[in-house]
Amino acid sequence: MKNLLLIAYLDVKESLRSKWFYVYSVVFGGLMALFFITGVSDSVVMGFTGLSRMLLIFIQVTIIILPIFILITTVKSISGDRESNVLEYMLSFPVSLKDYYWGKMLGRFATVFLPVFFALILGVIFGMMKGGALPWKMIFLYSALLFSLSFVFLGLAFFLSTILKSTDIALGASFVVWIVLLAFIDIALMGLMLQNRVSDELVITLAMLNPIEVFRIGAISLFDPELTVIGPVAYYLLDTLGSVWLIVYSFVYPIVIGLLLSYLGYIAFRKKDLL
Amino acid sequence: MLAIAKNVTKSFMGTKVLDSVNLTVGEGDRIAMMGPNGAGKTTIVRALLGFYHIDSGEIKVNGADPIKNRVDVLKNISFIPQLPPPVKLSIEELLSFVEKSSDISREKIFAESNRMDLDLKNQLKKPFFKLSGGMKQKLLIAIALSKKSNLLIFDEPTANLDPKGREKFYELLTEIDPACSTLFITHRLDEIEGLVNRKIYMDLGKVVEDEKI
Ligand SMILES: Nc1ncnc2c1ncn2[C@@H]1O[C@H](COP(=O)(O)OP(=O)(O)OP(=O)(O)O)[C@@H](O)[C@H]1O
Numbered sequence A: 001m002k003n004l005l006l007i008a009y010l011d012v013k014e015s016l017r018s019k020w021f022y023v024y025s026v027v028f029g030g031l032m033a034l035f036f037i038t039g040v041s042d043s044v045v046m047g048f049t050g051l052s053r054m055l056l057i058f059i060q061v062t063i064i065i066l067p068i069f070i071l072i073t074t075v076k077s078i079s080g081d082r083e084s085n086v087l088e089y090m091l092s093f094p095v096s097l098k099d100y101y102w103g104k105m106l107g108r109f110a111t112v113f114l115p116v117f118f119a120l121i122l123g124v125i126f127g128m129m130k131g132g133a134l135p136w137k138m139i140f141l142y143s144a145l146l147f148s149l150s151f152v153f154l155g156l157a158f159f160l161s162t163i164l165k166s167t168d169i170a171l172g173a174s175f176v177v178w179i180v181l182l183a184f185i186d187i188a189l190m191g192l193m194l195q196n197r198v199s200d201e202l203v204i205t206l207a208m209l210n211p212i213e214v215f216r217i218g219a220i221s222l223f224d225p226e227l228t229v230i231g232p233v234a235y236y237l238l239d240t241l242g243s244v245w246l247i248v249y250s251f252v253y254p255i256v257i258g259l260l261l262s263y264l265g266y267i268a269f270r271k272k273d274l275l
Numbered sequence B: 001m002l003a004i005a006k007n008v009t010k011s012f013m014g015t016k017v018l019d020s021v022n023l024t025v026g027e028g029d030r031i032a033m034m035g036p037n038g039a040g041k042t043t044i045v046r047a048l049l050g051f052y053h054i055d056s057g058e059i060k061v062n063g064a065d066p067i068k069n070r071v072d073v074l075k076n077i078s079f080i081p082q083l084p085p086p087v088k089l090s091i092e093e094l095l096s097f098v099e100k101s102s103d104i105s106r107e108k109i110f111a112e113s114n115r116m117d118l119d120l121k122n123q124l125k126k127p128f129f130k131l132s133g134g135m136k137q138k139l140l141i142a143i144a145l146s147k148k149s150n151l152l153i154f155d156e157p158t159a160n161l162d163p164k165g166r167e168k169f170y171e172l173l174t175e176i177d178p179a180c181s182t183l184f185i186t187h188r189l190d191e192i193e194g195l196v197n198r199k200i201y202m203d204l205g206k207v208v209e210d211e212k213i
């Protein structure tokens, strides 16, 4: 445990000095600031105003860029160290593979989750400056959803990073996964449904399996209880699950998948050659 | 016996890189391991350190399996890799990793570095990979010598050192506790001749020569 925390801490320190972390923080913090300056929060669109509207837009952008950011920056963490022989040196010291792997994961989680979380907090601060009631329920839900979205993609990145020997292949694989998941968010699903080539059940299942879609449904359901903006799939889900269970599912499902993937990565890390 | 490799075979992508290697390292052994590029020297050393799952055979280091008991095995080994790794941690952070994970005292590392004319105290904030090749090597040597081990494994440790650094390094080696065994991989036997009492020659994944000198 001592070594796990040590490795997490050193990974965080290393990330804090890297360029990607800087870009990452500036992008998310900057987005919030941009929304604020351009007055997104002042306009009334579809009935949402102020902070709520700003957070909604923030979440919509996050859905697209957060997964790829996490994948690109993290997929190299194990495979890159392996390629550059850093792993050979660091693991010649008596640290268990368990401490090393989970320590890296913990450290990485902190560096990918905290900047988005702080951007959200920044938004809340802007909201307070403008006055008006704070949508606490929404802030809480969004923090939880960002947590689980970060977690699932971190798990995926660690999985790819350990099972694929080369960084290039791992990077390529993450792009493919990201594009596929993105293509299958509601618009594409709706298209499929309308063409009626596949059964509704299949479409619903696909939606429920895709963590990006699940995140989106969870995020919007709070706002727009009827989910009119995202279409029939979400509407169907809401109808069958009910809004509370839908939110619970959208938080728990990504965590479960993230745990599963990161655990599979851990198994591969232990069972395969380290170098 | 400190380390035993019995009939160790390992293939990478269908090619046998280690072919039934038999090797023992006893107490007080000072081994020079030689052989052409690609002979499998680095591979057998990595197998001893538990980095590879071997296809067949058996490896025991201090009586334990280096994969199943990696923490116990690695506690007693100091290792310097063939190429200094581009570690992004600052020297300060690297030292704290080493210190906390392996119970090495920082003072000892500073002392060993000083003896090789490496001034660490003024560059603690510098990332390790920004040191010069020779400085990196010296720091790795200082760390390895400061660790309380009974087996030192050096994979071509002098490749990057200037003549003076090399001399200093050999001088330090003469002071290593005689109870501690060493395994050097090297291409220049002449340089360490006085320091070793056994030489092993590897070629095509086999130990082809193993003699006391
Ligand atoms: N992880 C790996 N994957 C695939 N092939 C490998 C791997 N590691 C080593 N090899 C191959 O195994 C062979 C032996 O490599 P090794 O590094 O053990 O040689 P060496 O004796 O240390 O050579 P040198 O004197 O050049 O350092 C080489 O042909 C190398 O390409």
Ligand SMILES: [Mg+2]
Residues within 6 Å of the ligand: B041, B042, B043, B082, B155
């Ligand atoms: Mg080698």
